[in-house]
Amino acid sequence: MSFSETDLIEKQLGSTRLFEGKIINLRRDEVLLPNGKTATREVVEHPGAVAVIPRTKEGNVILVRQFRHPIGKIILEVPAGKLDPDEKPEACALRELAEETGFFANRLRKLTSMYTTPGFTNEVIHVYLAEDLEESDKQPDEDEFITSEVYSPEQIRQMIASGEICDAKSLVALCLAGI
Known part of the structure; x- marks a missing residue:
């Protein structure tokens, strides 16, 4: 079974800021999965x-x-x-x-x-x-x-x-x- 790239993309539904620091920030995102279900993603934001x-x-x-x-x-x-x-x-x-x-x-x-x-x-x-x-x-x-x-x-x-x-x-x- 093969997928196209659009079959793999998650759509962000919402985001909550959990922490803001000197080097990193942390947020929790709710995403819509390609199969129609939702999931939570924890993301560490870094300036590069x-x-x-x-x-x-x-x-x-x-x-x-x-x-x-x-x-x-x-x-x-x-x-x-x-x-x-x-x-x-x-x-x-x-x-x-x-x-x-x-x-x-x-x-x-x-x-x-x-x-x-x-x-x-x-x-x-x-x-x-x-x-x-x-x-x-x-x-x-x-x-x-x-x-x-x-x-x-x-x-x-x-x-x-x-x-x-x-x-x-x-x-x-x-x-x-x-x-």
């Missing part, structure tokens, strides 16, 4: 984010190490951060790169945009490759405690294989960059 793969002239990659409270662990990941209101993704990528690594990219190339977990959030992460790097001021947000570290592609592949790099956005970004 960027992830940046900073590649040095030697071909190495700068990663950041930080504690992530929701999982209770320190992890190694690509520099990333959320979009400010009305901020363009390219500007956010350059800002986050400088804040987290202390570098500016003279060449910034968009690799993709991706939904992180479309089953419950509208978050989109825009992934960039940053090259032709120059040192700038490292100015992390006052609530961020981050170290930046340089790794060769081979080291990164080993850390992916061992599970040391386990963050989904970083895994996708590094693969897209051909690491």
Whole structure:
């Protein structure tokens, strides 16, 4: 049995705001299913984010190490951060790169945009490759405690294989960059 796309679309009937926060909002939607029944969908609204793969002239990659409270662990990941209101993704990528690594990219190339977990959030992460790097001021947000570290592609592949790099956005970004 095959379906057309219109056979899959849910129609929103109503929405209730449950929470408004600094980073996310939460709403509960009532939807009409293609079969005529109704269902509830919980949606985390997110302003969007960027992830940046900073590649040095030697071909190495700068990663950041930080504690992530929701999982209770320190992890190694690509520099990333959320979009400010009305901020363009390219500007956010350059800002986050400088804040987290202390570098500016003279060449910034968009690799993709991706939904992180479309089953419950509208978050989109825009992934960039940053090259032709120059040192700038490292100015992390006052609530961020981050170290930046340089790794060769081979080291990164080993850390992916061992599970040391386990963050989904970083895994996708590094693969897209051909690491």
